Amino acid sequence: MRAAWKLFCISAVVLAAALGLAHLLVPDIVPVAFAEEPQAAWAVLTAFTLRAIEMIAAAVATISLAALAGGTIQLAWSRASRDTRAPRCRTPRRS
Numbered sequence: 001m002r003a004a005w006k007l008f009c010i011s012a013v014v015l016a017a018a019l020g021l022a023h024l025l026v027p028d029i030v031p032v033a034f035a036e037e038p039q040a041a042w043a044v045l046t047a048f049t050l051r052a053i054e055m056i057a058a059a060v061a062t063i064s065l066a067a068l069a070g071g072t073i074q075l076a077w078s079r080a081s082r083d084t085r086a087p088r089c090r091t092p093r094r095s
Helices: 002-025 041-083
Strands: none
Touching: 002 041
16 A cells, blocks of 8 residues: 555656646647647647656556555455454354
């Protein structure tokens, strides 16, 4: 569980950093080559790269959060099923 939390936190930090860099470096650039007005090639490539990093980080965060939720549900399910078992009754011994 601890590794999944680390992965989630790291991907959330990377996502926030990529978003911040995109707004700082290329605020009005659309990451596609065809736009109404000409855009610098370096700006389009930078915006595309930062958008790809954002998408990958968001996907990793979503997958790790789903794994954490699944692990938590499985742990709760196993605890609940363990607590509701019927107690074993001993058969009386014959002497």
